Amino acid sequence: MKTDIPKIFALICCTMVAYGCSTSEGSFSVHNLGKNYRTNHEKLVPGMYHHIEKKDDVVGGNTSIRNVNAENLVWKGNPNENGYGYFQRNRDLGQVFTVGGTEDVILDALVLRTSRGNNAVMKGAIGAKMNIVFFEVKRSGKGLSINENGTTKGDSATHGFDHQFNRADDYIEGATYTFLHHSIGGSFPDIGTTSQFVYDNGKGEPFGEQEGHLIFFRCDFSERSEIVLKAGKTYAFLIGFTEAASSRGLALAISSEVHTKEKGDFLRDSSGNIRWGVRREGNGDNPPMMLGNSEPPENKKLKKALLGQSLFPKNHFKGLEPTSDGYPDVDTYRTLQFYLEVK
Template sequence: MLISSVGIAQSQLKVIDLGKTYEYQNQNLLPGLYHHVPADLVNHGNTSIRNEEAASLVWKGSPNSNGYGYFQRNRDMGQVFNVPEGTDIHLDALVLRSSKGENAIMTGALGAEMYLIFFEVITPNGQELRINENGTTKGDLATHGFDVQFNRCDDFIEGDQYQVIHLARGGLFPEVEPTTQPMYARPNRSHGEQEGHIRYFRFDLLGEAELKLEGGKRYAFMVGFVEPGKDRGIAWSITTEVHTKEKGEFVRDENGQIRWGIRREGDGTLPPTMIENAEPPADGRSRKQLIRESLFPKNHYKKLAPTSDGYPDVDTYRTMEFYLEVKE
């Protein structure tokens, strides 16, 4: 659930290309406020944010893929994190890293306006956070998401609510050479590293956008594109335990506090409509419904609630590579 309020703080954002190297060990970073992934472990996939126009939505129609018969939904991505107990922080910037995937940097991302929003994560009325396993256990196929290979792909978190505390927007994504192929580390593969692969980007909060967060509280950030466009997407570096966890257990940070990945997709419909068809319907009510569910509503970044529940799998066990820079 999204909890917003009138007069929420808003300010400007600047997105800066840091190149291939980020000296995170020299930054003022605190345990729990960053997740570093060694370059050789950066994922080769396309776990991405995207905001496509209706005309450029991708149809997932292969029975051999993670489900079929739906338009790929537009998506924002974010991460829950915990400020260490007894340590209030003055947040200055967020650093993220692109993946090794073919869609690490898509052409429509260049020059597109981005936003960065922060939430306080709330568990109201004495509720406890819990993992809903959708009735599947080890050895079962997932029944909730389009990815039916692993039982953990349908787990999601219940009891979480999100209070908007700050919205920064206006940052234009830098002019970086887009990626056109996946990056493979093995020497017998022809694809190699491109400029947009495993590259760092700083989301710099300008002036009054710098905000203070209280020690011992749980927060979350989320990034995305403000407006849709053709081929508008960025795949981020992540780690995930969705394919390896035997039990439905929370991922924990360096301080032993639980954290999870968040997202919002399309118009927020869960579960989204899927049809058993290798090709999208040519016209009619079904096509309109599929397209509507895949597109963001106007000003979606102010309206849609975050969730760990999504498609083709969920974000319950996913952690973005992130670095929250704080002022001394």
């Protein structure tokens, strides 16, 4: 009897993808869906998407992924900011979610949306290759908790973009992230760059909207990336740029519940499951070393060390663990506008 080696190998590869073997790898393509995305509810499962109503478009949040090369990293040197004297760090962003319902699903695509910010689509994003990584998320023996970083209701945070709010420095503890699958490719389409913010004109309508603002884009996974996600289990995805270059950044539409002087509390999806945003920044050191200087240091060794903290290490897509804690911002109360479509 002749053994069909190719078929056996293919079956093994498919099984590895479905059950999260550490060698699991695939690809995806990115497509411009324009300003409107018609949600196909047959492809959406509770917990696997977060929709922002149209009336909230012009008041929604703005947070960015970026991968800028060492020669073009921005020096954070303004003493009026919360923490200064370091290079702005490269960043991947993503989302923790739980598969609702009672049936396992096969992942088909991820739909995201650009923001209303001036950095919604930067020049270096056009044509740039992207990466998406999935993790399985589990609770440690002590369970999940929110570390309020010593600042609670009514306090000012120790750091954070809106550090007048005590929640701005809160982060999740008690979660473990196990690598599941890595998808490579996905050149970002030419949807037009942005240079200004979209504002509310007072009538609940956008003012100053440019071509690249509030664009939906679909990351369509290849067959090898159509992984099986199990009902009731919690996962996370992270998206970012493959290679560093000048002005390589993309800001995504979000919802945020950080802007309150209330005690920290978990965000939950429509089924009551806890979810939170995740990120990876630079080499993972947190917080970064800060000199308190308005200009970068002239000392080459010191400058190299600072740059090393802000640049991604090699193969960081598999090796750098997600976290909700960053500097200056955290993602504990941030939810991407996302739609994980299933087959």
